[in-house]
Amino acid sequence: MSLETILSIKNLNKNYGRIQAVKDLSFDIQKGNIYGILGPNGSGKSTTLGIILNVVNKTSGSFSWFNGNTSTHQALKKVGAIIERPNFYPFMTATQNLELICRIKGVSYDKIDEKLQAVNLFERKNDKFKTYSLGMKQRLAIASALLNDPEILILDEPTNGLDPQGIHEIRQIIKSIAKNGTTILLASHLLDEVEKVCSHVIVLRKGEKLYSGRVETMVASNGIIEVKTEDDIESVVNVLKNYHETASVNIDGDLIIIQLENDISAATLNKYLFEKNIAVSHLVKRKPTLEQQFLDLTNNN
Template identity: 35%
Template sequence: MSERTDTITPLDAEAVRTQGLTKRYGEHLAVDAVSLTVRRGEVYGFLGPNGAGKTTTLRMILGLIRPTGGTATVLGRPAGTPAVNRRVGALIEGPGFYPYLSGRDNLRVLARYRRVGEDDVNRVLARVDLAGRAADAFKTYSLGMKQRLGVAAALLGDPGLLILDEPTNGLDPAGVGDMRRLLTELAAAGHTVLLSSHMLSEVQETCDRVGVINRGRLVAEATVDDLRGAGGLRVRAEPLERALAVSTRLAGDEVTVADGALHLRVDPGRAAELTRALVAADVDVHEIRPVERSLEEVFFEMTAAEEEDR
């Protein structure tokens, strides 16, 4: 008779995989057949407008609520199983702590449940820069400090997978930068991080890949660079009408006019080709430079396109 084990699948496996994950509340379809993959050792950004289904999806991945349909596998096991829960740290919908206990004592309570010692409590307090305020009551903490204590709680036990819902909420710019560095360090140390965030500039700087959800549907999943595309060119030239005609011959409908300049969504490597064509057409070129699309621009394009399709 074979012996049952709690062994997690090999390190090269996916950390999270959902297939057709669905959640319905009565007539409301909150999450609509979401299939996403989070690879081990990466920082994965989960993006979407408020009410898009991000938190509901994360709660199903953690086994906190049951899906109406589909499956979620975490670290090679069904979501919510004890073997998985011991390897996952989470911060969902803001931290909840005892208001009259100190930050350290709140973590001590959680450490007992996770079966970790005092040394680990001190480690995570230092990791989120709260050691100096660890003896103060939680109710005296600012919103940013409360958020950092929530991340510290998620780090107890040194979990292989962190699932963080808006971890930069309430942080000032310096705190956001510190959180970004922490997430990068965790990934470099072999941790996997799945985070939702509305701070797209931070996601662009921090995440390896992103998934975009809108109205409960996953509308894109790719690396940040792939989503942003190859960028384009910004051209200031006179006469503008002739420059537009030349650019349109080269780039088709990928040319727009804004603020007195041409914007071409083409490979920036075509700058020399475009310059030659403009000069040959007796166009004075005052400026031609590459531009990059931000993740924020791509995100709003995607969500706006989804709205138009419905």
């Protein structure tokens, strides 16, 4: 079964005078996944979202929605997006604000309660918007973007400025929306967010794509091994640097961190150290975090 491509971006460029905000960017969004566009501020994430939503003009390149069978204008009726801070009327209730949006979008009111339930605001639907916390305001914005039952929901920095509880709630809501079959594309500068929420990641730096693929593939490369020893750390580091499977060795407090060239077991390294008469008190193999991979990508290019 061929996967349905919701969005395809080809060689997209955007220049602001002499600044190139997006450089030759290409990627596809397939139905049913949660994609994270990850990059530091100024990496071109918001510009890219602006282009595909027709609010920013591209300089060159192309993008097409829904296998290219739909004009952008028609396609955007099947898209829900929050790329600005939401504008709701402070003295109107959640329900009244959503009724207004239904009228603008030409959608019937009968979706309102269902969408408020989806973002855990049903109990507060008759409260004025001005009484809402920042997290609740953001959840109402998500409800408003869901009113037209979009096939894809696009979110720009959905947890920006929220407290830990608010962040957790938004992330849970995003996952539950995706479980119901809505494809999600979110931009974030938070590695933790992408690692916890997304199935796929597109890493941008200065408008260029450094990586795109499944999150677990990026995280899984060949792993790292942590070693603690009672022996002299410097001499152990030298022994490890000479080991043929070592990509790099770093010291972190009393831990020695070995990044591996190839996927070897902890036992294999333990045997090598034993043969070199090095006694270890701790030896554990770990997957590198997305953070480590991201730092490696953004530093090395």
